[in-house]
Amino acid sequence: MSEQIRVNNAFSTVLPTLQLAWDSTSLGLLKECPRKYQLTMGSAVEPGWSPRTESVHLRFGIEVHDARRIYDYARTQGNSHDDALDDAVSHTLCSTYDYDLMRPWFSDHKEKNRFTLLRTIVWYLDEYGPNDPLQTVTLANGKPAVELSFRMQTDIRIGGEPVTLCGHMDRLAVASFDQRTYIADIKTTGSTLGTDYFSKFSPDNQFSLYSFASKVVYSQPVAGLIVDAAQIAVTFSRFQRGLVPRHQAQLDEWYSDLGIWLEQAESFARRGHWPMNDKSCNNYGGCPFRGICAHVPSIRDKWLQASFVHRTWDPLRARGDV
């Protein structure tokens, strides 16, 4: 490996296909389908693959999170709700404008487009901004506790090397109803909001990892996770907040299972083969790699090069200030 350029620091230098720093995205991919994981993540020396066409759902979610972050920063600096909202709207108008083509972001998705994005941001911040029972924690440096990057070394070892859990949590907030600290996250969906919607977070890989890590990485005890769900429809955006519970025994079980999943990852890395889970191909509207895996192995690379682009997903790359 010494002669190859390292592109992803989350992987081992000894066995370049063995990932040692795991976030919820990469772990979720491994659990969903080892082949999808390998194609997406690549290795220490090879970037992964990503569809050429942008996912409207991913773009929409990122924009909503960014708007919330901008709003929180402005509020922490003492700005009024309306001024902070203007910062968020102004930011989003700019981030959804293509300055090469001099035109706004175009989405042909009837529920997730520039208009419904701006409407969702304004309605959401009006709903949860000024009188929110979840008040964003202000850090010692005076900045809001948003987009918090974390990493924690575990006692799990694979390939003789220690495993790190890492990621980015949206927001730390104190709830006025019980004065406890929660991790707050926003999810956007086309689904009608109700108990069925919130049930899908228990169990859930991302929130179990966040709950597990939050017990360790923050100085103040974290009581749990709260999800602000935003239902996006053509003519309205509706919001509902829900608590995502995790008992310590559940977290212990998740961590024990994690060790087994990572043993499997090591096994796949040593074999140099990541098997398909062909029961996952049609989940979530269909795996983007389904069309690749449908071809015989000898021509898959050509198809990948034609319809995908290289992308490096390095979980160790920090986004926030912590």
Add this chain to the structure above:
Amino acid sequence: MPNPSPLTEPDPLSMNEEMRRLDTIVSGDPRALTRAQRDQFVAYLRDLRVQWAKDEASGAKRAKAPKLPPGHIVMPEDLGL
């Protein structure tokens, strides 16, 4: 590809005069927008929310009713946990 309309995608034909004016504003280079123009846009979105809430309360446009009361925080006991 058609020039997208931020206000009514994908149906710019349904715009009234006020919407058409706002649409022209927010379709342009956002760096050129003034605070007053953005405030007009936010006010428009807030009006939409008020109208939607009225329609929903009256049942006039309720396609899918909310399954939980507005403002309710879903607790573990709601999920049977």
